[in-house]
Amino acid sequence: MAEVCxxxxxxxxxxxxEPYLGFASPERRAAVLRFRFASDKNRSLWAExxxxxxxxxxIGKKPQDxxxxxxxxxxxxxxxxxVSVSLSHSGPYIAVAVGQSALGVDVERRRKTNLSxxxxxxxxxxxxxxxxxxxxxxxxxxxxxxxxxxxxxxxxGEGLSGGLETVDCSALLDAAERGTADDLxxxxxxxxxxxxxxxxxxxxxxxxxxRLFTLERDANxxxxxxxxxxxxxxxxx
Numbered sequence: 001m002a003e004v005c006x007x008x009x010x011x012x013x014x015x016x017x018e019p020y021l022g023f024a025s026p027e028r029r030a031a032v033l034r035f036r037f038a039s040d041k042n043r044s045l046w047a048e049x050x051x052x053x054x055x056x057x058x059i060g061k062k063p064q065d066x067x068x069x070x071x072x073x074x075x076x077x078x079x080x081x082x083v084s085v086s087l088s089h090s091g092p093y094i095a096v097a098v099g100q101s102a103l104g105v106d107v108e109r110r111r112k113t114n115l116s117x118x119x120x121x122x123x124x125x126x127x128x129x130x131x132x133x134x135x136x137x138x139x140x141x142x143x144x145x146x147x148x149x150x151x152x153x154x155x156x157g158e159g160l161s162g163g164l165e166t167v168d169c170s171a172l173l174d175a176a177e178r179g180t181a182d183d184l185x186x187x188x189x190x191x192x193x194x195x196x197x198x199x200x201x202x203x204x205x206x207x208x209x210x211r212l213f214t215l216e217r218d219a220n221x222x223x224x225x226x227x228x229x230x231x232x233x234x235x236x237x
Contacts, residue, residue, distance in 0.1 A: 002099025013039040075157040103201035104154030110194035113138040121164040147198035210234040
C-alpha cells in the first residue's frame with residue numbers, strides 16, 4: 001500500500017536555509033538559490049529532504065544514500081529503489097507519496113473559486129456541481145476537484161498539459177469505494193488552514209490515512225539540528 005505524508009513548515013518558512021543546503025543535491029541547491037523569498041527556498045529545499053527521508057525509511061537506507069531525480073517530464077523517481085514517488089507543496093505544506101506502482105499527490109491551500117476556470121477546464125457535471133452550491137461553500141468542492149485532477153495527471157506524468165477536463169473526479173472517488181484492485185482511484189483529505197491533499201493511485205495501493213509531520217529543532221536531527229516529528233493521522237473526507 002502507498003503512503004502519503006504531509007510536512008508542515010509553519011514555523012520554518014521564514015528561516016535561513018543556509019545551514020541545510022549541504023544536505024541537498026547539487027541540482028536542488030542551485031534551484032533553491034534561484035528563489036528570492038525565504039518561503040519559496042524552504043519549500044523547495046525541504047520537499048527534497050523530506051522525500052529522501054521517507055523513501056530511506058521505507059527501503060531501509062540512510063537519507064544520504066537516497067536521491068530524488070526527475071524524468072524528462074519532470075516526474076520524480078528514486079534511482080536507488082523500485083518505488084514510485086510524487087511530490088507537491090503549497091503554503092506551509094509539503095506532501096510526499098511513495099508506493100509500488102504509479103501514483104500522484106497534490107496539496108493545495110484554499111484558492112479563489114474561479115468559475116471561468118471550472119467552466120473551461122472542468123467537466124460539465126463538475127462545473128454544474130459548483131454552481132449548485134452556495135458561494136460560501138464552493139471553494140471546498142473546487143479544492144477537492146482541483147487536487148484530485150492534479151494528482152491524477154501527476155500519476156500519469158503528464159502534469160497539467162494532460163488536460164484537467166480529462167480527469168473524472170467522481171469516477172476516481174467512486175472507484176476508491178467500489179472499484180477493483182487495479183482501478184485508478186482517488187482520495188481527498190482535508191488539512192488545517194483550509195488546505196487539502198489528494199492522492200490518485202491503483203485502488204489496492206490507495207492509503208486509508210495521511211500522516212502529518214512537523215519540522216522540529218532536534219540536536220539529533222536527521223539533517224543537522226532539524227528532524228521530523230509525527231503529529232497526527234488524518235482520515236479522508
